[in-house]
């Protein structure tokens with residue numbers, strides 16, 4: 001486990017009790033005795049149920065809300081009806097919210113208010129407070145930046161902050177080290193607030209969602225490249241004063257993972273199949289991640305109904321608080337007793353499998369042979385259906401990362417989020433070039449209408465094939481898994497859930 005991750009580990013609760021029991025043919029519901037409906041239409045019914053849950057609970061299913069609690073109840077009910085004994089694993093998270101509209105404004109030489117979202121976003125876990133002071137740029141800022149962004153490391157060393165930083169507002173450029181390290185160095189130098197602006201290289205110009213270290217007390221704001229560049233130029237020319245007013249609140253909340261084991265299969269060789277159950281606060285989260293949730297539920301139903309006895313045990317898991325920063329999966333792997341962790345030979349993750357303008361991304365950790373081997377299974381399954389697939393790197397944006405970091409091989413499927421489809425992707429997958437994979441990503445419009453039925457069909461076919469094969473085939477030994485993971489370079493997170501870490 002990296003030093004970095006340990007800073008974010010949520011409060012521990014006792015590890016899960018041993019899982020027991022589950023399915024037997026005579027407890028299956030009547031519908032399961034007949035031929036099951038095809039996977040995609042079954043997924044649609046789960047998505048309709050999750051949409052209803054959001055509609056009845058203020059429009060979302062976010063961690064810590066009644067909509068999430070109802071989503072847990074729904075998943076538990078589906079799994080129990082399929083014959084599983086289900087565990088709700090509680091854990092605590094620290095949620096962060098702004099209680100008042102923030103103000104970031106230049107006061108001198110001329111007054112100018114920056115626009116939230118367009119010019120800046122407040123860091124998750126920003127400190128609270130109203131401060132005003134002169135901008136003092138850290139050393140190492142490059143405006144304009146080198147095209148490849150290489151060597152940008154302003155604020156990564158305590159020496160980057162000149163003595164005038166004390167009592168002032170530090171201005172830093174993104175690059176190389178974690179935001180939390182830059183903020184910490186600025187705080188130690190006496191800064192009252194920290195503004196970090198984007199690199200300015202291609203694809204790195206906007207204000208994006210970012211996260212500081214939990215417990216950080218300094219007001220911290222992330223600026224678009226343009227907004228940061230303008231402040232930098234102004235501060236280089238004359239005294240430039242900025243006001244930052246952030247009113248934020250953090251709260252400890254209890255939330256849950258939902259976990260169910262197949263009764264059959266060797267518990268010493270366990271395959272975990274999962275995805276996150278929570279949505280963001282902004283919307284119902286039907287593609288993100290109702291779609292992955294529905295896929296996990298259908299896989300569990302299928303296994304209970306008609307797959308032959310799996311050689312390996314299969315554990316189905318729905319994670320809580322992914323959208324707050326991978327809390328559920330991180331809690332799960334970091335509190336697993338060593339013996340249970342060694343039982344798990346692979347984790348398969350499904351986070352967004354119904355994007356309207358989709359790409360068939362296979363999510364693996366580059367340089368990790370065990371992760372790539374799982375990815376190859378997904379690629380082969382698509383190929384057998386005559387479908388192309390692409391690669392996305394497991395860099396902390398979803399729950400695969402927590403497993404990789406805990407030494408467990410992991411890979412997943414992903415149909416695309418806020419990024420724009422390229423021309424070559426359009427040729428490969430169809431859809432519209434220059435448009436986001438999911439234009440409703442993390443918004444109120446991520447509803448039942450924000451789902452591609454074709455994506456559900458293609459992704460569920462490949463996923464169910466791989467889950468079934470991986471449950472059936474002889475798995476690697478614990479020693480082989482450990483050797484493969486030790487031989488791989490430590491993963492380097494860029495994100496923690498939806499938030500950039502650096």
Ligand SMILES: [Zn+2]
Nearest residue numbers: 288289351352
């Ligand atoms: Zn997601």
